[in-house]
Amino acid sequence: MHKHFKIYKPYGYLSQFVNNGQKQHRKKLLGELGDFPEGIMSVGRLDEKSEGLLLLTTNGKTSDLINSSKVEKEYYAQVDGDIDEAAVLKLSEGVEIGLHGKKYITKPCNVFKLQTAPDLPERWKKLRNERHGPTSWVSITLTEGKFRQVRKMTSAVGFPTLRLVRVRVGTIHLANLQPGDSLEVLDIESVLDLS
Structure with a gap:
């Protein structure tokens, strides 16, 4: 069963879990912010200097759908x-x-x-x-x-x-999360009204 989370990506972190090259060797990654399941990926990106709501999922199809132009x-x-x-x-x-x-x-x-x-x-x-x-x-x-x-x-x-x-x-808000906090989203498709 797939898992989905929302996280407050802090300033100074990359929107990824794995270093992709030498230049990123000393960069801060999302995996440092929690114990996430294997195969987790960020849905879209926020650059290193941006912060706020980032969705995480183990489902590539959900990621593609949220990244489409259908979701605000x-x-x-x-x-x-x-x-x-x-x-x-x-x-x-x-x-x-x-x-x-x-x-x-x-x-x-x-x-x-x-x-x-x-x-x-x-x-x-x-x-x-x-x-x-x-x-x-x-x-x-x-x-x-x-x-x-x-x-x-x-x-x-x-x-x-x-x-x-x-x-x-979509309909998922940053709400009361603090930088680095994450929260599991149980039914991301209905929350995003994508069903």
Whole structure:
């Protein structure tokens, strides 16, 4: 029987269980965060500097389905500067980003400015503080997941991402997990409403 988990991937960890090369030899891996079953894999990825909700499964078909464009992924991005409505509108309509040396227009998505900073655990590696200028938070919900897409999108509208946290995949939320915590998800297909 397949096993599924949700985990709060901390800042500084790779979204994988095995080192794939010399450069990754000293990197922190997900396997250090718990005793997971053999054959477990991350569903999608969060880059080393991103944090938040990551799903884990022993079922490759489930992984493929969740990674498809049928499932929404919501991110909270803390950006450099006080993001304005014009930038939010551009983000929601789709912006041009670079992808593997080519130009790519992102699909329309749901974006809004958060009026207050989200209640997230403090990051162990401190961000710059307010004396370096204002920051603001936006929610960005995508159905695609290109390489470093959210970071590239916010930069394209003039508000580079300082901190990026995935808070939702489908109907599964980060909820009250702390960095490094994991929780088994018993019926991932029905929770994601994919049946």
